[in-house]
Every structure is written in structure tokens, then in C-alpha cells.
Amino acid sequence: MNAVQVLQLAREVGLDDAALVSAQRLDAEAAFMESWVANGLHGNMSYLERNRELRYDPRELVPGAKTIVVGVLTYDHSGHDYHRAVKSKLYELEAKIRELDATVEVADTQHVFCDSAPFLERAWAVKAGLGFIGKNHQFIHPTLGSYVHLGELVLNTHFEPFEPLELLKQPAGRLQPSRCADCTKCLAACPGQALGQAEWDARRCVAYVTHRCEICQQVCPYNETIQ
Numbered sequence: 001m002n003a004v005q006v007l008q009l010a011r012e013v014g015l016d017d018a019a020l021v022s023a024q025r026l027d028a029e030a031a032f033m034e035s036w037v038a039n040g041l042h043g044n045m046s047y048l049e050r051n052r053e054l055r056y057d058p059r060e061l062v063p064g065a066k067t068i069v070v071g072v073l074t075y076d077h078s079g080h081d082y083h084r085a086v087k088s089k090l091y092e093l094e095a096k097i098r099e100l101d102a103t104v105e106v107a108d109t110q111h112v113f114c115d116s117a118p119f120l121e122r123a124w125a126v127k128a129g130l131g132f133i134g135k136n137h138q139f140i141h142p143t144l145g146s147y148v149h150l151g152e153l154v155l156n157t158h159f160e161p162f163e164p165l166e167l168l169k170q171p172a173g174r175l176q177p178s179r180c181a182d183c184t185k186c187l188a189a190c191p192g193q194a195l196g197q198a199e200w201d202a203r204r205c206v207a208y209v210t211h212r213c214e215i216c217q218q219v220c221p222y223n224e225t226i227q
């Protein structure tokens with residue numbers, strides 16, 4: 001089985017987008033996280049201080065990991081229990097892959113994730129070419145916006161070709177580091193002035209304290225078509 005077939009199956013199971021990326025240590029992201037946590041910008045999210053190496057290298061989490069299939073599901077398609085919705089699509093994808101190609105290997109340990117493990121999901125989504133991190137520090141898919149859930153299926157098999165592939169709704173423009181350009185809407189709208197610096201300051205973010213703010217997503221032009 002090749003990467004294109006895997007992504008075709010991702011479409012069949014109902015993911016809104018998906019991409020493959022090779023399992024590797026996230027060196028740049030690890031350096032960034034270390035400095036962010038060392039500077040105390042994570043506030044009291046003390047869980048970020050634990051399991052650090054597991055977070056940076058999925059091969060530490062899933063023995064033999066070679067490929068990460070990152071799946072994207074919009075809020076519309078995921079419903080209330082989005083963990084279950086995303087995971088069930090990824091398990092279905094795994095079953096379809098192995099039905100067509102029994103040589104595709106998976107670990108005996110947990111290898112499907114959605115917001116549930118020390119996994120740098122947004123970093124993987126960007127590395128896979130699915131979108132970018134906006135000035136609001138959210139993952140933004142160029143056509144689906146930021147109201148999306150991410151999930152990962154880790155496989156112990158390598159697929160060719162391995163360049164991030166254009167699939168589903170994704171137009172040209174994958175792998176652009178940022179597509180905010182001159183927009184500063186979220187910076188101006190943030191009530192806590194949490195945005196604007198290179199490093200997001202969790203201590204200033206209302207959502208982090210109350211879970212009741214998503215202004216920086218509401219004002220984002222990438223979400224206009226879906227609000």
C-alpha cells in the first residue's frame with residue numbers, strides 16, 4: 001500500500017482531511033516547549049512538565065513507530081464526543097488499511113490518539129502539511145479553519161511517496177509557515193492581551209482560566225465561512 005491509498009481510505013472513513021508524516025523527534029518544537037515551560041508561560045498546566053521526551057518523540061510513545069497519519073475532523077462532523085468520533089474514524093481507517101494490506105504493522109500498545117496522550121498534535125498537523133499556527137496560536141487549516149479536531153493513527157510501516165500529499169479539500173499552499181499575512185484581528189480582539197508575543201502567555205488567556213473565550217477564533221477570517 002502506498003501513501004496515496006492510505007489517504008484515499010482516510011476520505012472513505014469520513015475524515016475532512018488527512019496527511020502522512022514520518023515519525024521522528026520534534027527537535028525544534030522540543031526546544032521551543034522547553035523554553036516556554038522554563039519561562040513559566042504555561043501557567044499551572046503542570047502536566048506539561050511531565051513526560052517531556054514522550055511528547056517530543058512519538059517513537060518513545062509507540063514502539064516501532066514509522067508513520068503518523070494525522071486526521072482532521074471539523075466540529076460539524078465530530079459532535080459532542082469528539083474524542084470518540086475522531087478515534088473511531090482512525091480505528092476504522094486502520095482496519096481498512098490492514099484489510100487491504102496485511103503487511104502494514106501496528107504496535108500492540110496504544111497507537112490511536114485524540115487529545116489524550118502526550119502528543120504534540122498541532123505540531124504534527126503542521127509538519128504533515130495540513131495547516132499552520134496562526135497569530136492566535138491556534139492550528140488553522142487553510143479551508144476548514146480552526147474549529148477542527150485532530151487525531152493521529154501511528155503505524156509501524158513506512159509508505160511511499162512520503163512528501164506531504166495534496167488531498168481532500170486542501171488547495172495548494174501546504175507547508176506555509178503562516179498564512180496570517182498582515183492580519184492582526186485576533187491580536188486586537190484578545191481581551192487579555194495574551195497574543196502578540198512570539199510565545200503565547202497562557203496566564204493572560206481568559207480561555208485558559210475560564211474556558212469561555214474563543215474570540216481569537218471568532219474574529220479569524222479563516223473561520224468566516226463556517227460561523
Ligand code: SF4
Binds near residue numbers: 191194204206213216
Ligand atoms: S482565547 Fe480569548 S483570551 Fe485567550 S488568546 Fe484567545 S482571545 Fe485572548
Ligand code: SF4
Binds near residue numbers: 183219221
Ligand atoms: S485573526 Fe488574522 S492574525 Fe489572527 S490567526 Fe486569524 S488570520 Fe491570523
